[in-house]
Amino acid sequence: MNNYFNPNSVYTEEDFKHRFRMRRHVFECLLRDVPQVNPYFRQKLDRTGRLGFSPYQKVTIALRMMAYGSPANSMDETHSMYESTCLNTLQQFCDTIVQVHKDEYLREPNQEDLNRFLRKAEDRGFPGMIGSLDCMH
Template sequence: MSHANLINNYFNPNSVYTEEDFRRRFRMRCHVFERLLRDVQQINPYFQHKLDRAGRPGFSPHQKVSVALRMMTYGSPADSMDETHGTSESTCLDTFQQFCDTIVQVHKDKYLREPN
């Protein structure tokens, strides 16, 4: 249900919130979010939508990237994500670590340089 709300609120053509609302809440444009999502999905299988151990659908890639970006953008603690995204503290921390490692792996050659 959390995934459906996220998609309906931000990513559908007739979404609840506007592009400006998205930019204010995520601190980036929607196309940048989609690009980050696509990049991490291509490199890291953790960001693929799959079933959990109970056979139910796990967290979607949109949810995982949203959690990681929200923690990074606002400095939100991992345990606060349970209320808004329905993810446990350990899942949030794992997602954040996977996201950061993947982004560094994908973009290090272009954006990261040795200090001078």
């Protein structure tokens, strides 16, 4: 928390972007949206009566595993979260992101999208190319 999320955090915005592979405001949007949609990300008491992992910890774990390809068992050493909990957190995070953002980002492109893609490809020297899926032809 002191390193990244407090007002006088140790690391700069650029450090945050480098470590999390996104800008802080994107992370904060995820942190706001994910716990609202999925109760798994809300901090609760565990079976021993202690506070469980915070939304910051759970979202950070999921993003680190995706951004760096970190195995779940490596999170135990750095974040004190067991492998099974990490895997469950990653699954819950991915399912929630799809649920929240599928209509905007996970849909078939419409004509406006295709025109934008074609313009962007043309600007990069690939006129008439929307994308190459197999790179074989």
